[in-house]
Amino acid sequence: MRMVYADQMVGCPREPDDMTLSSSDRHTADMPAHAALPRLAAPLLDEAICCAGRVAAAGEPDGGPNSAVDGNADSHADSNANADPELIHRYRVSLRQLRCLLWAYAPLLPAGMAHAWRTRLGTLADLAGPAREWAVLATELAPHFLPEDPARAQPLLRALEQQVARETAACRRAMRDAAPAAVLSSLRATLADWSAVQDRSPPLDAFARQRLRDAYRILRQRAARAAADADAEAVAKAAAQADTGTRTLHRTRIAIKRVHYLTVLFAPALARPAARRVKSLRRLQLHLGRANDTTVALMLLDPSAPRLCGRHLRRLVRGRLSCLNSRYEAQARRALARARKRLKP
Structure with a gap:
């Protein structure tokens, strides 16, 4: 008999970027910050639990929850494949938002509590990391590096799709084994x-403004460092010192996401409308996200390429991805340089 997971038959409550207090909850802005925390976390927890349950259930064969381990993983991964990438993405985003919320509340929570839970949430997010990364490589990046000749492109595209299927099946099994719903319910x-x-704690509006100022301060520091890496001397130094510039961009991207998510989560408690700031942050996030995606794609292909394609095609794919990565990193640094003066709450 097929096991039914929680929320399997219904849609998840909200899209990740819409997860903030509704208009009927705006009185929460006047609450003490400690009283608002469970309410702020609730929709994020609901989203993560829902998406994890649906991902785990999607590939489950009729024989039961563990049959996928013994059967053909690729065939199980094909079922509901269209929904998997979006569900996995939403699962990871909701966990990132929870980690940002815990970062914001770290000064109020008992010592070590925020760090411990952020680490556990990071481990849960890692369950879906490879599946998401291969899906991005196969769907969003492949058109940029596939050969123009369909006869050469199709075998590689099929190999990428099979790799996505394997990683998605592995993600489902990991979700069942790790039981994210139990961990997230414990956090709730x-x-x-x-x-x-x-x-006693500060009012949420004052607390939110202060923590956003802290997040922006960290972002400005990292953006200045990343923009400085655009200098020829810094780029040469980065190349000689194991991609220091790429790591700086990645850290800046994390800081942008933190500011973005906190702006959305705390929006009802902020005096100024957040829509314009969120739009600007999303543009920056897009630039740095492209650079990160191509960096990750190159890392994925290095050990896997011999299994995916022949030597000559491998050289073509890596060359095109490397060029794309260089272009996206340059665009990201220019976008950061233009936006630095506007990076303030």
């Missing part, structure tokens, strides 16, 4: 228990 209870015993 932990936050509720902590909030219930607190009797």
Whole structure:
């Protein structure tokens, strides 16, 4: 009999970027910050639990939840394949948003609590990392590096699709084994228990403004470092010192995401409308995301390429991806240089 997972038959509650307090909850802005935390975390927890359950259930054969391990993983991964990439992406985004929220609340939470839970959430996100990375490579980046000759392109495209299927099947099995819903339910209870015993904290609006200022300060520091890497001397130094410039861009991208997510989550508690700032942050995130995707793609292809294609095609693919990566990194640094003066709450 087929196991039914929670939320399998219904859609997940909201899209990740819409996860903020509704208009009916705007009075939460006047709450003490500690009282608002469970309410802010609730839609993120709901989203992560829902997406994890649907991903785990999607590839489950009729024989039961463990049959996929013994059967053909590729065939199981093909079922509901169209929904998998989006569900996996939403699962990872909701966990990133939770980690950002815990970062913001670290000064109020008991020492070490935010760090410990952020680490656990990072481990849960890693369950879906390879599946998401291969999906991006096969769908978003492949058109940029596939050979023009269909006879040469089709075998590589099929090999990439099979790799995505394998990673997706592995992701589903990992979801079943790790039981993210239990971990996330424990976090929900932990936050509720902590909030219930607190009797004093700053109002949410003042707390949100201060933590956004802190997040912007970190972002400005990292953006300045990343923009400096655009100098010829810095680029040469980065090339000689194991992609220092790429790591700097990645750290800046994480800081942009933190500011973006906190701006969305705290929007009802902020005096100024957040829509314009979110739009600007998304543009920056897009530039740095492209650079990161191509960097990850090159890392994925290095050990896997011999299995995916022949030597000559491998050289062509890597050359095109390397050129694309260089162009995207240059665009990202220019975008950061233009936006640096506007990076403030």
